[in-house]
Amino acid sequence: MSISLPKPEYLAPGHAACQGCGATLIVRQVLMALEPDEAAVIVTATGCLEVVTTIYPRTSWRLPFVHLAFENAAAAASGIETALKVLKRKGLLKEKKKMHVIAIAGDGGTFDIGLQALSGALERGHKFVYICYDNEAYMNTGIQRSGATPYRAWTTTTPVGKKIPGKPQFKKNLAGIAAAHEIPYVATASPGYHVDLIRKVRRALNAPGPALLHIICPCPTGWRHDPSKTVEIARLAVQTRFFPLYEILYGRKYIITMPVPKPLPIIDYLKLQGRYAHLLRPEMKGEVEKLEKAVNDFYKWLERMAEATKDIPLPSWYHV
Amino acid sequence: MSKLLGWRKIPIGTIILEAGSTFEVRTGDWRTFKPVIDHNKCTRCGLCYYYCPDGSITLEVKDGKIVKVDIDYYHCKGCAICEGICPVKAITMVEEVK
Ligand SMILES: Cc1ncc(C[n+]2csc(CCOP(=O)(O)OP(=O)(O)O)c2C)c(N)n1
Ligand code: SF4
Ligand code: SF4
Ligand code: SF4
Ligand SMILES: [Mg+2]
Numbered sequence: 001m002s003i004s005l006p007k008p009e010y011l012a013p014g015h016a017a018c019q020g021c022g023a024t025l026i027v028r029q030v031l032m033a034l035e036p037d038e039a040a041v042i043v044t045a046t047g048c049l050e051v052v053t054t055i056y057p058r059t060s061w062r063l064p065f066v067h068l069a070f071e072n073a074a075a076a077a078s079g080i081e082t083a084l085k086v087l088k089r090k091g092l093l094k095e096k097k098k099m100h101v102i103a104i105a106g107d108g109g110t111f112d113i114g115l116q117a118l119s120g121a122l123e124r125g126h127k128f129v130y131i132c133y134d135n136e137a138y139m140n141t142g143i144q145r146s147g148a149t150p151y152r153a154w155t156t157t158t159p160v161g162k163k164i165p166g167k168p169q170f171k172k173n174l175a176g177i178a179a180a181h182e183i184p185y186v187a188t189a190s191p192g193y194h195v196d197l198i199r200k201v202r203r204a205l206n207a208p209g210p211a212l213l214h215i216i217c218p219c220p221t222g223w224r225h226d227p228s229k230t231v232e233i234a235r236l237a238v239q240t241r242f243f244p245l246y247e248i249l250y251g252r253k254y255i256i257t258m259p260v261p262k263p264l265p266i267i268d269y270l271k272l273q274g275r276y277a278h279l280l281r282p283e284m285k286g287e288v289e290k291l292e293k294a295v296n297d298f299y300k301w302l303e304r305m306a307e308a309t310k311d312i313p314l315p316s317w318y319h320v
Numbered sequence: 321m322s323k324l325l326g327w328r329k330i331p332i333g334t335i336i337l338e339a340g341s342t343f344e345v346r347t348g349d350w351r352t353f354k355p356v357i358d359h360n361k362c363t364r365c366g367l368c369y370y371y372c373p374d375g376s377i378t379l380e381v382k383d384g385k386i387v388k389v390d391i392d393y394y395h396c397k398g399c400a401i402c403e404g405i406c407p408v409k410a411i412t413m414v415e416e417v418k
Contacts, residue, residue, distance in 0.1 A: 006379045
């Protein structure tokens with residue numbers, strides 16, 4: 001893979017995302033994976049990204065863009081992918097560039113309300129790329145908890161009280177859910193590591209069927225962190241094993257793309273974010289240890305999966 | 321896009337025909353600190369360009385090589401991510417006073 005500069009700026013500036021927004025940062029990096037002879041139709045679910053980039057009568061998008069509803073990004077992408085295929089077959093597609101379909105949705109639009117549409121699209125095998133930018137809550141409507149909100153994080157619907165210090169449940173395993181559909185490509189990524197992220201989008205675009213990327217998305221407003229810390233936090237998520245970077249091919253082969261043999265203490269990640277401020281209190285030590293154990297257990301399980309499946313050969317489209 | 325359309329003229333389905341039209345919105349107004357590049361220190365590695373959420377770092381490229389890196393102050397929101405990302409500390413945030 002070569003990134004030839006300068007890249008077209010497919011997401012125009014002037015959008016209304018907060019200072020230091022992880023979502024627009026992710027989108028810029030994602031779209032850098034498109035080659036000059038390619039373009040994409042972008043479909044978004046409702047959420048911050050859609051709202052801040054399409055305040056009527058303006059748009060930030062320099063690619064064809066569709067927004068329908070909160071729950072149906074994957075269903076809309078399925079229809080567009082099919083329509084493009086039919087137009088091409090009938091010789092009615094004027095566009096000379098190779099057209100991809102990229103659906104982008106938040107964690108609410110993916111883990112919760114859009115999960116059914118997503119599962120259907122993955123099962124039907126549409127050739128499209130689904131990107132979930134995971135800021136771990138419903139940010140656009142005021143920081144409500146979602147199935148992606150981590151253990152003990154503060155949100156407006158998981159307040160920190162005397163009895164319950166933040167969200168009592170752990171995060172869903174989205175990559176695992178997608179991989180259970182045995183689609184060609186599933187990966188996690190972080191905007192703190194742009195080369196790894198762009199390479200994974202490239203693989204997702206090359207894959208012969210559905211591909212899903214689950215991308216951790218620091219959000220200064222909802223995570224209560226300084227806007228300048230977005231990239232640092234996106235890196236610490238990986239370095240503490242809170243958000244390991246890996247790939248799953250055809251639901252079978254596991255690859256850790258950024259091994260973390262010596263993780264940093266999870267507190268290094270938590271302490272930069274106001275939503276975890278209560279975890280810095282001495283009486284919360286047990287809760288931090290519980291979270292740290294959970295992320296390390298998951299990482300060790302990933303290592304075992306990668307080791308156990310290392311003999312499965314890589315498909316040709318994987319090499320970018 | 322200089323004038324808002326009346327309701328009779330709004331395209332059906334709220335289609336927006338002008339791509340990238342937020343470009344005219346001056347988000348540079350949001351800033352209190354602005355990033356300033358020391359061009360003597362800058363190695364033109366391009367790293368800051370990949371990490372700006374607002375596409376406000378512009379590269380001048382000649383024969384595949386970056387020859388100049390600049391900030392688009394019309395759009396830059398002053399988040400200071402670029403200051404933190406620069407490996408040679410060529411970017412400093414400076415308070416803007418009028
Ligand atoms: C069916 C439906 N229910 C609720 C809403 C209100 N709503 C708009 S955006 C949003 C939150 C989106 O959260 P997420 O998908 O995580 O994206 P984020 O805003 O965090 O980027 C909600 C609840 C809606 N638009 N449609
Ligand atoms: S609330 Fe978070 S995700 Fe939404 S625009 Fe602001 S920083 Fe971005
Ligand atoms: S301060 Fe933020 S918005 Fe401005 S150029 Fe740097 S990274 Fe971009
Ligand atoms: S990261 Fe620093 S050295 Fe690299 S191009 Fe930007 S300002 Fe120059
Ligand atoms: Mg969200």
